[in-house]
Structure formats: C-alpha cells, structure tokens
Amino acid sequence: MNSHDSQSTASLEYAVPQIDELLKHSIRTQLESLLKAKLTTGQRQLLLQKSFVDAMTLVLSDTKIEHSTLLKAFEAMYDQAVQSMALAQLSEELLTKQYVSASGLIMSPHNCKHTIKDVYRIQGYARGLDRAIHSKLKHNDSVTILYPACGPFAPLLLPLLSYYKESKKFTNKQVKVILVDVHPGAILALTQLVEDLQLSEYILRIEEADATEYKPSESIDILVLEAMQHGFTKEGQLSIAKHLVQFLTIDGLMIPQNVSVRGMMVVGETEFNQQWKQAQYSHSLNVNNDAQQDRVELGEILSINKSTLLNMQELELQDGVKVIPASKIKLPSSVKDMGKRILAIYAHIDTFADEGVEQYDSGVTHPRPDMTFYIDAKPKDIEHTHFVAHSGDMVQFYYQLSGLPGFVPVKL
Ligand SMILES: C[S@@+](CC[C@H](N)C(=O)[O-])C[C@H]1O[C@@H](n2cnc3c(N)ncnc32)[C@H](O)[C@@H]1O
Numbered sequence: 001m002n003s004h005d006s007q008s009t010a011s012l013e014y015a016v017p018q019i020d021e022l023l024k025h026s027i028r029t030q031l032e033s034l035l036k037a038k039l040t041t042g043q044r045q046l047l048l049q050k051s052f053v054d055a056m057t058l059v060l061s062d063t064k065i066e067h068s069t070l071l072k073a074f075e076a077m078y079d080q081a082v083q084s085m086a087l088a089q090l091s092e093e094l095l096t097k098q099y100v101s102a103s104g105l106i107m108s109p110h111n112c113k114h115t116i117k118d119v120y121r122i123q124g125y126a127r128g129l130d131r132a133i134h135s136k137l138k139h140n141d142s143v144t145i146l147y148p149a150c151g152p153f154a155p156l157l158l159p160l161l162s163y164y165k166e167s168k169k170f171t172n173k174q175v176k177v178i179l180v181d182v183h184p185g186a187i188l189a190l191t192q193l194v195e196d197l198q199l200s201e202y203i204l205r206i207e208e209a210d211a212t213e214y215k216p217s218e219s220i221d222i223l224v225l226e227a228m229q230h231g232f233t234k235e236g237q238l239s240i241a242k243h244l245v246q247f248l249t250i251d252g253l254m255i256p257q258n259v260s261v262r263g264m265m266v267v268g269e270t271e272f273n274q275q276w277k278q279a280q281y282s283h284s285l286n287v288n289n290d291a292q293q294d295r296v297e298l299g300e301i302l303s304i305n306k307s308t309l310l311n312m313q314e315l316e317l318q319d320g321v322k323v324i325p326a327s328k329i330k331l332p333s334s335v336k337d338m339g340k341r342i343l344a345i346y347a348h349i350d351t352f353a354d355e356g357v358e359q360y361d362s363g364v365t366h367p368r369p370d371m372t373f374y375i376d377a378k379p380k381d382i383e384h385t386h387f388v389a390h391s392g393d394m395v396q397f398y399y400q401l402s403g404l405p406g407f408v409p410v411k412l
Pocket of ligand 1: 103104105106107108109112115116148149150151152154155156180181182183186209210211212225226227236240
C-alpha cells in the first residue's frame with residue numbers, strides 16, 4: 001500500500017502524546033543531521049532545488065525509468081523538504097494537530113509530509129499538469145492555477161515549478177499559482193519551502209483558508225486538486241471541487257479531468273493477498289491476471305468531472321447531513337460465491353490527456369474493502385447496522401459530503 005492511505009489510517013493514533021514524541025524524533029533527526037553537515041543556507045537550498053528538479057526530470061521523461069531510481073529520487077526530495085519543514089519551526093501543536101472539519105479530515109502537516117513520496121500519484125499529476133499548461137499556453141499568454149488543500153509541500157506543483165524555473169521552460173509571467181490550505185501549520189511550512197526553493201516569483205498568493213468556502217478574486221484556468229483517500233473516503237475532494245469549479249473560466253481545466261469511482265465484489269484473500277505474493281511492489285502494471293479475472297465488477301458508482309460537478313444535486317437530510325445521489329446498480333445474480341465476497345471501492349484518476357493514476361498506483365487509488373456491505377450473507381454481530389442485500393437487488397448509492405465523507409448504499 002502506498003504512503004497516502006497507510007499514513008492516514010494510522011494517523012488517528014498520533015494524538016497519543018508518547019507517539020507524537022516518537023514521530024517528532026524523525027524531524028529532530030533531520031535537523032541534527034543538517035547541523036552536523038554544517039551546510040550554509042545557500043548550500044541547503046541548492047540541494048533542495050536540485051532534488052526537486054531531478055525528480056521531475058525523471059517523471060517527465062518519455063523513457064521508462066526503473067522503479068528503484070524513481071524511489072531514490074523521491075526519497076531525496078522528501079529528505080530535503082523535511083529539512084525545510086524543520087526550519088519552519090512549527091510548534092508541536094501545529095505540527096500534529098489533526099481534526100475533522102465539516103467537509104472532511106484535516107490532516108496534520110506531520111502526516112501530510114509523506115505524500116511527497118507517493119511516486120506514481122505525483123507522476124500522473126505532474127505529467128498531466130505539464131500537458132495541460134502547455135495546451136493552455138498555446139492560446140494564452142499566461143495561465144492562473146489554483147491548488148487548494150495543497151498541504152505543507154504542495155507536491156503536485158512545487159517540483160514542477162522548480163523544473164520550469166531551472167529548465168527555463170515556462171517563466172513566472174506564464175505560470176501563476178495560488179496555493180490554499182486551511183491548516184496554519186501547513187501554511188508555515190509551505191511559506192518556508194517556497195522561499196527555500198526560490199519560487200516566490202511564480203506564486204501569486206499563499207492563502208490560509210477553507211477551500212470549500214474560498215473565493216479567488218481572479219478567474220482560474222486550471223484547478224488542481226487531490227484531497228482524497230482510498231475508496232474516495234474521509235477527505236473533502238468532492239466538496240472542494242464542487243465549490244471551486246464555479247471559478248474556472250469557461251474553457252478552464254480541472255486536473256484531474258475525471259475521477260471514476262467504481263465498485264467490485266472480491267474474495268479478500270485473492271484480491272489483497274494472493275495477487276501480491278509474487279509482485280515486487282503494488283502498481284497497476286503488477287496486478288495478477290487470475291485475481292483480476294476473479295473480480296465481479298459492479299460498475300461505476302460516481303464520476304467526478306467538470307460537467308458532473310456543475311450538475312450535481314445536493315440533498316440535505318434532517319440532521320443537516322448533505323448527500324449526493326450517485327449510481328443505481330443492479331447486483332449481479334449468477335455469482336455462486338457472492339456470499340463470500342466483500343465490496344471494494346476504488347478510483348481511477350484521469351489527470352489530463354492520457355496521463356493518470358490507475359488502481360494500486362497510489363494509496364489514493366488502492367481498492368478499499370468495505371466490511372459493512374453484505375450480499376447473500378448475514379452479518380455475525382446481532383446489533384449490526386450493516387447494509388444487507390441479495391443478488392439481483394437494485395441498490396442506490398449516495399455520497400455523504402459532511403463529516404467523514406463516504407458512500408452510503410440504500411436498497412430500492
Ligand atoms: C494529504 S495533505 C496534502 C495533499 C496534497 N494535495 C498532496 O497532493 O500531497 C492534505 C491537506 O489538505 C488540507 N485540507 C483538507 N481539507 C481542506 C479544506 N477544506 N480546505 C483547505 N485545506 C484543506 C489539509 O489541511 C492538509 O494540509
């Protein structure tokens with residue numbers, strides 16, 4: 001499993017003070033190694049900039065790069081970025097504060113810092129963004145990009161900007177960026193990182209704001225967003241996209257251009273264990289044919305793109321909870337072992353053109369087992385609140401926007 005979701009599932013434990021101390025240790029170690037290395041600020045900034053440019057040079061290359069080479073480059077980028085974060089001197093409170101807002105989980109900078117190592121997610125976004133920026137600049141002198149929920153390192157964009165600056169591919173007159181995050185700790189770390197990378201010339205503003213309410217004063221050409229976790233749960237991707245899509249120019253682009261969330265019934269042991277026995281690492285290129293054949297696909301549950309977002313109807317329930325109707329799905333009826341299967345929800349991300357992030361490429365596209373959904377089987381616990389249906393039933397899925405977002409199935 002990739003960094004994004006493994007970090008986040010463990011994240012709630014970080015509220016325990018002893019664990020916080022242990023985790024802070026890693027940042028202290030970085031700081032100590034920095035002091036020992038006796039680097040000047042200039043030397044450190046050069047190493048940081050080089051690591052960002054190197055990772056992007058690999059990612060944008062059209063020849064196949066070895067997995068181990070990519071990992072090394074991303075690890076170097078992470079090490080350098082964490083040193084910059086250490087120098088931002090966040091208090092323990094700012095570093096580790098994590099909470100649930102009205103639209104989803106607000107992860108602490110401490111937990112967010114790992115997303116810069118999520119190689120194939122960043123590759124899919126950076127390659128897509130690069131092509132989108134190209135296509136916009138064919139007809140316009142400049143492009144304004146909004147990146148909400150960017151986290152402490154804004155890893156989908158800052159490495160790309162470093163590459164543009166170094167290669168002189170696009171100037172600050174051509175690419176202008178607004179970075180938004182609601183977490184004050186993320187804003188502090190981000191400000192330090194932008195300064196260390198000497199990218200201020202490309203940054204119009206860094207805003208501390210809730211992206212579900214933020215109103216940019218200029219129209220936006222490209223909206224880049226990744227605030228989701230596996231199974232399309234917990235974080236506020238949909239609420240943020242739904243609010244900000246209105247600020248896109250008429251031909252403005254959303255990156256990703258489409259997120260397709262799909263459901264399937266799998267035998268857990270086959271999908272999550274047997275399938276990976278021989279694989280070196282989890283990636284869409286390493287899935288196992290037999291395991292893929294064994295899946296019973298239910299189809300698309302929700303598709304998120306500019307047009308579906310603009311047309312989405314929100315329903316408000318009695319207690320103020322907001323939901324969005326998603327697909328109606330007829331459960332297949334000729335699957336012999338349906339009672340043994342579990343629902344798994346996964347996302348396929350098309351960033352731009354033919355670039356994207358496929359199943360298992362990243363934590364965010366990793367299928368998520370849902371142990372509360374039963375077909376042709378009975379939950380064992382007596383006072384269960386699980387969803388129980390039968391082969392052949394029609395099921396309407398809703399997407400719950402408030403609190404911790406996620407899908408709610410209802411039998412028709
Ligand atoms: C996982 S981190 C960074 C994600 C980043 N987009 C990436 O690609 O690595 C998530 C960040 O999103 C921010 N965030 C979540 N919901 C938000 C919201 N509604 N408004 C602004 N920031 C939000 C959190 O504060 C956190 O810094």
